[in-house]
Every structure is written in structure tokens, then in C-alpha cells.
Amino acid sequence: MVIYSHKEEGLFHLQSKEMSYVLSINEGYPVHLYWGARLHDNQNLIDIVQDDEKYGLDRLPQEYPQYGTGDFRHPAYLVQLEDGTRVTEALYKGHRIFKGKSPLVGLPSVYTEKESEAETLEIELYDSYASLTIYLSYTIFHDRSVICRNTRFKNNGTESLRLWSALSASIDFPEGDSFESLYLSGAWAREGNIERRALSSGSTIIESRRGMSSHQLNPFMALVKPETNENRGEAYGFSLVYSGGFKIEAEVNSFQSVRLSLGINPFDFNWVLEVGSEFQTPESVMVFSQSGIGQMSRTYHSLYRERLCRGNFRDKERPILVNNWEATYFNFDEDKLHAIAEEGKEVGIELFVLDDGWFGKRDDDTTSLGDWSVDHRKLPNGLKHLGESINKKGMEFGLWVEPEMISPESNLYRENPDWCIHVEGRRRSEHRSQLVLDLTREDVREYLYSTLKDLFQSAPIRYVKWDMNRSLTEIGSANLSSENQAETAHRYVLGLYSLLERITSEFPDILFESCSSGGGRFDPGMLHYMPQTWTSDNTDAIERLKIQYGISLVYPISSIGAHVSTVPNHQVHRLTPLDIRGDVAMSGTFGYELDLTKLTNEEKQSVKEQVAAYKEIRPLIQYGDFYRLKSPFNENETSWMFVSKDQKEAIVFFFRVLAEPVPIRKRIKLNGLNRNWQYFIKEQNRSDYGDRLEQIGLDIPVMKGDFVSVIYSLKAKT
Known part of the structure; x- marks a missing residue:
């Protein structure tokens, strides 16, 4: 009872x-x-x-x-x-x-x-x-x-x-x-x-x-x-x-x-x-x-x-991906994509994602949203050929779309100018040179459903990044009466859910990731249809310490998309070592957002080691219990850890942002362990009881320089 x-x-x-x-x-x-x-x-x-x-x-x-x-x-x-x-x-x-x-x-x-x-x-x-x-x-x-x-x-x-x-x-x-x-x-x-x-x-x-x-x-x-x-x-x-x-x-x-x-x-x-x-x-x-x-x-x-999350990927380990966005932006061709994918195969990456710019005449962000047909200037052999070629390298193929949006400079808009959210007689505010399709309308939803269905069936697509890059303005619908105009915003959300229910049910073998200029729609409603979210467009490792720590207040680690990007970082122009970029990104659903072809041999080896390491700890990261140990909002240091459900395994991450003039030995108090068990700490080649690790702490060695991190793996000796 x-x-x-x-x-x-x-x-x-x-x-x-x-x-x-x-x-x-x-x-x-x-x-x-x-x-x-x-x-x-x-x-x-x-x-x-x-x-x-x-x-x-x-x-x-x-x-x-x-x-x-x-x-x-x-x-x-x-x-x-x-x-x-x-x-x-x-x-x-x-x-x-x-x-x-x-x-x-x-x-x-x-x-x-x-x-x-x-x-x-x-x-x-x-x-x-x-x-x-x-x-x-x-x-x-x-x-x-x-x-x-x-x-x-x-x-x-x-x-x-x-x-x-x-x-x-x-x-x-x-x-x-x-x-x-x-x-x-x-x-x-x-x-x-x-x-x-x-x-x-x-x-x-x-x-x-x-x-x-x-x-x-x-x-x-x-x-x-x-x-x-x-x-x-x-x-x-x-x-x-x-x-x-x-x-x-x-x-x-x-x-x-x-x-x-x-x-x-x-x-x-x-x-x-x-x-x-x-x-x-x-x-x-x-x-x-x-x-x-x-x-x-x-x-x-x-x-x-x-x-709350559903579908085939709810309990599956999420693939390690490489996304071409920060590597190429809109400027790519088939050869460039193959070159990045080839490097990805060599380092053990499992999924290649083609981001914005593959459709219409999309050479920048001013055109073509709504025209979801391949740009044969960039991909002369089409999406199917590209996807199959990626598959032959031993990788899955993924695609970026932004279905809820429409560019005024598009065939779809020229044919259906009343399909966007708008108020008749008022200007239509363009953000990022785009408007929002009116998902309160059944005809718009039906168009999107049939278009996306054809698209997802046209190539071996196993991952979709579903983006949404602007808020709603001039909120009104040409399809609603004057009495019902104030229902538009909520009806839009209901229309979105209706579309997502159909599409995700139709394609259960596609892993869908939600995105809205990063975390603009990181909410439980989207997780019901898409089990992970692109957490932020900011890929700087130091900024991501705060972002990922904060998002973990509510949302599971398996939902937090986190990628390694190049330096200087494209958002804050900071230079950080590859090690800390990898360690921060490995604390979520892991991937890369850079041009793998431009890495040195030493960097490629480091990436290969990161990928191999993540595959070992992936079940623990994505489905273990998460404990926040030190907050980046309060200190120069951040720490968190993951513990398996049976408490037999744990992994501890420790990050320090800036060097200290007189470095001292640190201890970090752990959490979630069995107090009566001994744990072998692989990186220190020694064992400690859970109660000591919780009450006294894990010894952290003196660390030199800015932007440094360390990972410790613990296994119970039962």
C-alpha cells in the first residue's frame, strides 16, 4: 500500500x-x-x-x-x-x-x-x-x-x-x-x-x-x-x-x-x-x-x-562522436568530410556527424532552412553515398537538422509565406536570419513529418542532432481565430510534441539529440523524446566545468552532451591542454568538435588514448551515481565522481583552473562508497577503506601549471 x-x-x-x-x-x-x-x-x-x-x-x-x-x-x-x-x-x-x-x-x-x-x-x-x-x-x-x-x-x-x-x-x-x-x-x-x-x-x-x-x-x-x-x-x-x-x-x-x-x-x-x-x-x-x-x-x-527517457537508447551506452561543425563550419566538401572521418576511424571514434550546411544553398546562416534536400555542390554523390562510405570505415553516420525553422530566403517560404509564426500587419523579426514554422498547424506538421521521414530513410542515418536556434516573437498564427490567438505559444509546444512522438516512434534506431543553440531547451519535456541534449555551444573546458556542474543539479549525466574542441577555443579564445579538455568532456556523453586532420601525431595519440579510456569507463559515467565534491562556482578547484550501483567501482575527476604560488598537497573527500570495503586506487597503486576516503580524503599530488586535471579509478577489494 x-x-x-x-x-x-x-x-x-x-x-x-x-x-x-x-x-x-x-x-x-x-x-x-x-x-x-x-x-x-x-x-x-x-x-x-x-x-x-x-x-x-x-x-x-x-x-x-x-x-x-x-x-x-x-x-x-x-x-x-x-x-x-x-x-x-x-x-x-x-x-x-x-x-x-x-x-x-x-x-x-x-x-x-x-x-x-x-x-x-x-x-x-x-x-x-x-x-x-x-x-x-x-x-x-x-x-x-x-x-x-x-x-x-x-x-x-x-x-x-x-x-x-x-x-x-x-x-x-x-x-x-x-x-x-x-x-x-x-x-x-x-x-x-x-x-x-x-x-x-x-x-x-x-x-x-x-x-x-x-x-x-x-x-x-x-x-x-x-x-x-x-x-x-x-x-x-x-x-x-x-x-x-x-x-x-x-x-x-x-x-x-x-x-x-x-x-x-x-x-x-x-x-x-x-x-x-x-x-x-x-x-x-x-x-x-x-x-x-x-x-x-x-x-x-x-x-x-x-x-522519462524512452526508446532503444535509454539504457544503451552512447557512441563517441566527431562533429564537423567547429572543424569546417559551412565550408566543406565530401573529401574534407572523408578526411575527418578517416582520422576518426584511426583513433577509435564510433560516429561521424555532419552538421549544418549540407542542404539547399546553405553557405552561411542566411538561407535554405526548410529546403531539406542535399546540396550536390558540396556532396555530389548525395547523403546515402556519404553515409555508406562512413559505414565502410566502421563508423555510424549522423546528421544535423533544424526542422522547426524557416529561412525567408528559401523555396519553402516563397511558396508558403504564412507558414511561420507571425501576426498579420506586423514585421516579422528575424533572428539568425530565420523565422519559426507554425507548428500549431496540422499542414505544417504533416509537411515536416513527411519531409523528415523521406530524409531519414534516404541514408543510413543513426543519429540526428535536432536544433532550434531562436525564441518565438510576434506570437500568432494565421490558422487560429482571434479568440484563440493567445493559445499559440502553448499550441506550438503541443504541435512540437506531436511531431516528435511520430518521428521518434517511426525511427527507433536513430539516437536523437536535442539542441537549442546549446542549452536553450534543456528541459525534461525534450528528454522524453530525445535522451541527450547538446549542453552548450561553449566548448571551452574551463567554462564547461560550471555548465556541466550546474546542469547536473537536475539532469542525468547520460543526457549531457560534452565535446573536446580545438584551441584557442572558438567561444572564449582560451588555450587549454588536451588532457583537461578530454577529462571534462569525458564527464558526459563524449565526443569531439574539431578538425582531426590538423592534430599533430602526439595529439592524435592522446585522442586515441582518451577514446580508449572512455570506452572503459563509459558505463560508469553514463549510468553510475553522480556525486559533486567541489564546486567551480566557489573555488579554484572542481571535483566530481561516479559510483557504480553496487559500489564496487568508482572514478574520481579533479580539476584545478589556475596555478598556485605555493602549491600544497590536497585531499578530496569522496562520497558514495561502501565504508567497510577496501578500494584499490589504480593510479596510486594502493588501497584505502571507504570510510577513510570519505572522512579524510583521497590524496591529490602537487600539480603544476594552469588548467590541470587528474582521474582516479577505484575498485573494491571484496
Whole structure:
């Protein structure tokens, strides 16, 4: 049993192996009672809110608060009726409990493979005046400290309703002023910055208004106590499985409680709920950890890797690739590609990826998006011949596409100028000389599906890098009525998901990697269809320490694309040794983004050794438990480690950025080991017990120079 229902008390206790979540029905309102470490079911928790009842709704800790009836904090939803009023009062009508977890219609979500993995509570609320039904869904997993929440609206009346806001989840905590918020900020080429700041009276808001999840802020926030660190303290994580504009708000009121809610950004959102129709919100994945931020991250990692990602590549080791983008940009021919691939074969690389510039008349970024036919000037023998030639070298063949975009300078645009996102009579803002195709339209999606299907069948393609290089502007659709224009941004995301579902299902043997100018759409929604993401266009090893460290707060290492590039680096023009570039990139899904033909013999030998080394540790890197040891945001040093599920193997990475004037011997305290086992440290030719390595640390020798790194391999002597 995972969900206990106590009818007399109106109480629901959702219980997993290490966590409890408790709510009750108070005069028809779903009220939050407790979320934290596991409790026995026989404890009386109703009295938690008794003192709050006499103060009315403005103090009641609610599960899905409404607008207009006395609660002056931000609501979870806002509905306008045909008479123009915006007051609702949806009260408890019933509930059901069932094993397993239902998929969301049209939206990605976490799933179960067996019904026994989880149980779901669905609470039905009803507003009799508006004839509006609201279904609150809670899924709790037996062996994971995870609750998945979503909300569904149904119009049972005789008049249409208008949703101005429809968030996925809301929760009220006491002691709001004692929490800190933890989230990820950034920009193009500097994604994944960890922000941490105390909550105070008023609201802390992170959001995207860009029609995509964005480089600037990721759809994730955690609430932590000031004393919480990587290994100790409570952490409450909130992650939204959505790839469009989002909003997460933590509001501290005058009674020092905090309301955290998340979902589709209400900004520029308005949805007409027709008679008899339903609206489904995206899924919110809520994680509790009583053992620090690191345990919260590992819970997200395993859940997203095993029960969000899907398909043939979910559990497969990801191939080592070489991508020609930074090697050639648009300036290549078939001979140049063969030369890079030949060098790749010699050093043991498994996949060659042809990036932008292979189609239309694409000699720069001003033309041809939408014209997905091969440029025979560059590839006179076509894609099939190139792919088969790559295969003969013992490598798989991959391809870059940007299907959601259209260039004004293209045949597709000349033939269908209304196929882009636009507002009639307004200018069409071009970013990177391109516009966005209107995926709310079935004819556009059908064109893309048939075009991509033909393309992917035309050559032996086993990897696709799916890019998206701009945000949405002039958000409108020629295919929607005036009443429905504010639905465009969300309908775009739904259209994208529909297309991805068809394409990825049609081609299960293709490994799809998501990209949006790097990490502009690194979110759980995309991971449902594409199990890895190009983390950042910034390939500098030192910048990548922060980027990859930050992204690991939520996302599994198997999803983090990381490549070795040339020096001086093309983004920051820094010179770094090949060793540290390799060690940083090996801490993700590994590859190269440089011209292998220009390497010296010594460098080629180093690359060959890196490739061989990664093949040895790849299962541990991509599917082991990840522990952050030292933060690049706080120190001159960074360290992290990977531990196998059975704790018999581990690998430790240590990086130092700048040399120190008086170098001293360092120790790094490890984590995740079996304290009672001895571990043989290959690079030091000695053994230590797990408890010593955790409490005293692993000895790091004196390191000379800037930009240095070292790797240690540990094996248990059991």
C-alpha cells in the first residue's frame, strides 16, 4: 500500500519508502498538511491546520488555491466565465486511487513500466456555478522520493470558459522565511549557473516568456534550508516537464509561509475551454531529499534516465562522436568530410556527424532552412553515398537538422509565406536570419513529418542532432481565430510534441539529440523524446566545468552532451591542454568538435588514448551515481565522481583552473562508497577503506601549471 485514505478525517497519506506527503479535505478545500521524511500512517496530522482555519483562506495551506474568495496570495488557476466574472470556488466532490500512472494526453511525462511501481490519487473538485471540474493528480513511487503532479480542467457547462492561468501544482509550506531558493540561470554559452538566495517577504519568480524553456532560466527550483549542502539537510525540488514558457513562483506572505507554484507561464496565455472540452497541464515532478542537494539530484537523475527517457537508447551506452561543425563550419566538401572521418576511424571514434550546411544553398546562416534536400555542390554523390562510405570505415553516420525553422530566403517560404509564426500587419523579426514554422498547424506538421521521414530513410542515418536556434516573437498564427490567438505559444509546444512522438516512434534506431543553440531547451519535456541534449555551444573546458556542474543539479549525466574542441577555443579564445579538455568532456556523453586532420601525431595519440579510456569507463559515467565534491562556482578547484550501483567501482575527476604560488598537497573527500570495503586506487597503486576516503580524503599530488586535471579509478577489494 502506498496511498492511505482515511474517510472520517478526510485525510490522504501518500507514503513511499523514505517519504510521506499528507493532505486533507477541509470544508471542501484540499489542504496541505505535511511533506517530508516518512511517517507512520497512524499519526494524527489534522491538528496542523486547526489554528489556521479561523483566519480564513488567506492563511489556509492549500493544495490548489483559487481566486476571488478571500485568499490574496497568487492562485494556481484563474478562470473567466461568459458573464465576464473571474471568481471560482471548486470544492471536493470525490476521489479515486489506482495502481500505476496514467500518461498525459499530448504531453510528455514520467511513466511506469509496472503498475506496482507507483500509485495515483486523483481528487475531483467541482465548481457548481461554472460547471467546472478540476482533477488534481498525485502519483507517488514506492522506491523513489518522488511525487508527480498535474491538473486537468473540464468544462461540463453550457457556455465556454476562458483559462487565464492553469498551473500544474501549488504547495504551501510553513516557515517560508527560513527557506532559500536554488535554481539555474544563464545565457547563450554560459548556461547552468547555480543561484542560491534567501526567500523574504514577497515573491521570488523565475520564468521564460520566450516560447521555449530558455538559456536564461531552467524550469526548475528547489527550496532548501540555509544549512542544507550537498550531503546534509532537507531539499525540496520542483521540475516542470515542459519545453515552452514557464513560471515558478515562491511567495512569502505576512504569516511567513511560502507558496510555491509552477506551470505554464500565464503571461500571454489565454485558453478557451469549450463546452465539453478538457485542458491538461504539464507535469510537475517534485523530489524530497533529507540527505542534501546531492541526493535530490541523484533522485532526479535516476527517475529521468529510467522513467522519462524512452526508446532503444535509454539504457544503451552512447557512441563517441566527431562533429564537423567547429572543424569546417559551412565550408566543406565530401573529401574534407572523408578526411575527418578517416582520422576518426584511426583513433577509435564510433560516429561521424555532419552538421549544418549540407542542404539547399546553405553557405552561411542566411538561407535554405526548410529546403531539406542535399546540396550536390558540396556532396555530389548525395547523403546515402556519404553515409555508406562512413559505414565502410566502421563508423555510424549522423546528421544535423533544424526542422522547426524557416529561412525567408528559401523555396519553402516563397511558396508558403504564412507558414511561420507571425501576426498579420506586423514585421516579422528575424533572428539568425530565420523565422519559426507554425507548428500549431496540422499542414505544417504533416509537411515536416513527411519531409523528415523521406530524409531519414534516404541514408543510413543513426543519429540526428535536432536544433532550434531562436525564441518565438510576434506570437500568432494565421490558422487560429482571434479568440484563440493567445493559445499559440502553448499550441506550438503541443504541435512540437506531436511531431516528435511520430518521428521518434517511426525511427527507433536513430539516437536523437536535442539542441537549442546549446542549452536553450534543456528541459525534461525534450528528454522524453530525445535522451541527450547538446549542453552548450561553449566548448571551452574551463567554462564547461560550471555548465556541466550546474546542469547536473537536475539532469542525468547520460543526457549531457560534452565535446573536446580545438584551441584557442572558438567561444572564449582560451588555450587549454588536451588532457583537461578530454577529462571534462569525458564527464558526459563524449565526443569531439574539431578538425582531426590538423592534430599533430602526439595529439592524435592522446585522442586515441582518451577514446580508449572512455570506452572503459563509459558505463560508469553514463549510468553510475553522480556525486559533486567541489564546486567551480566557489573555488579554484572542481571535483566530481561516479559510483557504480553496487559500489564496487568508482572514478574520481579533479580539476584545478589556475596555478598556485605555493602549491600544497590536497585531499578530496569522496562520497558514495561502501565504508567497510577496501578500494584499490589504480593510479596510486594502493588501497584505502571507504570510510577513510570519505572522512579524510583521497590524496591529490602537487600539480603544476594552469588548467590541470587528474582521474582516479577505484575498485573494491571484496
